[in-house]
Amino acid sequence: MTISDPRAFLTGLFTTAVARADPMLCLAAHLPPRPKGRLVVIGAGKASARMAEALEAHYGPCEGLIITRYGYNRPVSVEVLEAAHPVPDDAGVAATRRLMDLVSSLGADDQIIALISGGGSSLLCAPAKGLTLADKQTLNAALLASGMPISQMNIVRKQVSMVKGGRLAALAHPAQMLSLVISDVPGDDPAEIASGPTVGSAATRDMALAALDRWAVTLPAHIRAVIEGAPDPLAPDDPRLAGAELRIIAAPAQSLQAAKAEAEAQGVEVRLLGDALEGEARDLAAQQAAMALQIAEEGHPHPVLLLSGGECTVTRRGDGVGGPNAEYALAAAVALKGHPRVHVLACDTDGVDGAAEVAGAYAGPETLLQEVSAPDALASNDAHGFFGRIGGQIVTGPTLTNVNDFRAVLIMPQA
Incomplete structure (x- = not known):
C-alpha cells in the first residue's frame, strides 16, 4: 500500500489513541x-x-x-x-x-x-x-x-x-x-x-x-x-x-491497541514495543531509530510501524523549551540523519508535553534540512523551540484525557 501523507497518517493514529481513552x-x-x-x-x-x-x-x-x-x-x-x-x-x-x-x-x-x-x-x-x-x-x-x-x-x-x-x-x-x-x-x-x-x-x-x-x-x-x-x-x-x-x-495499552488496529486495517505491519517504556527520551529515541534503520535495510514490501507508550524523562542540560516527546522526536531525527523513508511522531495524550501547550512533534526526512541546528537544540533541551521554527509541532489543545506518551515510527517501503 501507499501512504501519501505520512504525517497525516501518524497524526490520525494519535487521534485514534486519544479517542479510545475519552x-x-x-x-x-x-x-x-x-x-x-x-x-x-x-x-x-x-x-x-x-x-x-x-x-x-x-x-x-x-x-x-x-x-x-x-x-x-x-x-x-x-x-x-x-x-x-x-x-x-x-x-x-x-x-x-x-x-x-x-x-x-x-x-x-x-x-x-x-x-x-x-x-x-x-x-x-x-x-x-x-x-x-x-x-x-x-x-x-x-x-x-x-x-x-x-x-x-x-x-x-x-x-x-x-x-x-x-x-x-x-x-x-x-x-x-x-x-x-x-x-x-x-x-x-x-x-x-x-x-x-x-x-x-x-x-x-x-x-x-x-x-x-x-x-x-x-x-x-x-x-x-x-x-x-x-x-x-x-x-x-x-x-x-x-x-x-x-x-x-x-490505560495506555488500550489506546495503543486502537491505533494498532487502525494501522493494520490500512495494510501496515505493526510492531508493538510496549506500553510502559521509561528512560531518557533521547536514549529511547536512539534505540528505536536504530531499529527503524535496520527495518528499512531489510527491504519490506509494505510499511512497518513501531508503536510504543510509557513515560520518558528529560534530564535538564540546557535552558531551552522542551518536553520528553518533542525531545524524543528531535533525538530520533538526529539519529536518522534524514533517512528518506522514516517518519516519527511522539505526543503526550493529554495534549501537554512538559510544561508547553504542545502535544509533541513530528519529524520526517526533511526535518534536518529545514533547520540545521538540530544537534545544538538537542544539547540545550530546546526541542519545542526547534519544531516551532519548522512547523513540526503537534498542537491539540486540551484532550480531556491522559494515558501517557504515544510514540510511532513509520518505515515506508522502497518505491
Missing part, C-alpha cells in the same frame, strides 16, 4: 447503579472534569468538587476548580484544602465516587507539616529537571503530602469510596497514578530518600529534613481503606 466512551460501563443515599463526586487530574461530565451524562446532576488543570473545565453540575500543572500554585492549595474539608465531613452512609487521572500529583497540593507551597514548588521543579522516572517521583511526593499515598481516602473514612481511574503511568499501578490519593502504597521514607540520592536531587536542608521525618504512606491493608474500591477505566 471518558465519555469508557467511564459509564464502570458505574454502579446510582445509590439511594447521598452521592458525592470528587476528583483530581487533567481528565477529571471530563470524567465528571461522563458521570453526569449517566447519573444526572451531582454534587461534589473536582480539581483540574487550567483550561480543562467542563460544563457540569459538580463544582470544578482549576489550578496549575506541572508545578502547583496557590489555587491548587486552596482547592485541595476545600476537598479535604468536604471528604472529612462525610459519614458511613455517604458514597463517594473519586475521579482520578494523571496530573493529580500537582493539582492535589497539601504540603506536609513544616513545608510551604514554595517548598513544594522547589521540590517539583527539582524532580522534573532530574530525569527521575515518574514512579520514583511519586514515591518522593507521597512523603511531603497530606493527601497522597492513600491519605485522601483516610480523611474520607468511614464513607464508602469508589475510585475510577485513568492510568498515565507505566505498569498501571494505582498507587502511582496521581500519587495514589485513594489507595494504599508500599512506598516508604527510605525509598524516597534513596531516589533523591540516586538521581542527585539537591534540596534545601529543611525540605530534606521533612522527608526524613515524615511517616510512611498508608499501607494497602490500613483499616481506613477498608471501604475504598478502585477500578482502572482506561
